[in-house]
Amino acid sequence: MASRRDFLHHGLRLTALGLVAVPLVDAQAARSQTEAPGTDLEPPPDLFDAQVVDIDFWVKPRTLSVIRPQSGERANVLYWKDGEVIDSAYQELCHLLRDVNGKASIAIDPKLIETLWASQAFVARYGLERPLEILSGYRTPASNNRLIEQGVPAARQSLHMSGKAADVRIAGLTEEVLGGLVKSFRKGGVGFYYRSGPKGGWIHTDTGLNRTWKG
Numbered sequence: 473m474a475s476r477r478d479f480l481h482h483g484l485r486l487t488a489l490g491l492v493a494v495p496l497v498d499a500q501a502a503r504s505q506t507e508a509p510g511t512d513l514e515p516p517p518d519l520f521d522a523q524v525v526d527i528d529f530w531v532k533p534r535t536l537s538v539i540r541p542q543s544g545e546r547a548n549v550l551y552w553k554d555g556e557v558i559d560s561a562y563q564e565l566c567h568l569l570r571d572v573n574g575k576a577s578i579a580i581d582p583k584l585i586e587t588l589w590a591s592q593a594f595v596a597r598y599g600l601e602r603p604l605e606i607l608s609g610y611r612t613p614a615s616n617n618r619l620i621e622q623g624v625p626a627a628r629q630s631l632h633m634s635g636k637a638a639d640v641r642i643a644g645l646t647e648e649v650l651g652g653l654v655k656s657f658r659k660g661g662v663g664f665y666y667r668s669g670p671k672g673g674w675i676h677t678d679t680g681l682n683r684t685w686k687g
């Protein structure tokens with residue numbers, strides 16, 4: 473695992489190239505954890521650019537570490553190895569990404585799982601090894617309608633209902649940083665849901681058309 477010094481070093485180098493911005497963690501936490509200068513650099517427009525990852529990144533075994541705050545579940549799932557999805561692990565991830573309220577699951581789009589894994593694996597390269605919090609994965613039409621009735625942001629034709637979307641966050645990353653990263657994978661839609669408060673907001677990611685919005 474990269475040390476914080478390596479992480480900062482690398483981060484600064486990327487910043488110098490104009491590829492990465494600012495602290496991955498919030499400024500206060502960064503200040504308390506390091507005395508290295510340079511964390512106050514002016515942020516370039518893109519925080520991360522996942523297009524810079526090397527091929528090694530994509531061919532190594534993939535373990536997704538998730539938590540479901542709603543149910544209290546957590547798991548580390550090695551789901552992809554030697555170029556193939558491990559079926560039992562894929563089934564486990566489909567279960568973890570189920571509709572917790574509606575008690576129903578669906579085949580989750582493997583491309584969505586890839587985006588979730590890649591986002592987590594990308595920041596882990598910089599020393600931030602945190603589980604991905606799944607706030608919402610699959611939703612039954614009934615669950616989706618209930619959210620709409622409750623005034624929670626949810627689309628009528630939500631891709632959550634076909635296992636192609638998830639609402640996520642990673643502790644320590646702002647919506648801007650995580651959303652910017654997910655967007656840079658160019659694998660579908662990204663919604664930025666900014667919220668104040670200790671937990672902050674979340675990022676909607678789906679495998680539909682490449683598009684971004686603020687919710």
Ligand SMILES: [Zn+2]
Nearest residue numbers: 637638639676
């Ligand atoms: Zn969503």
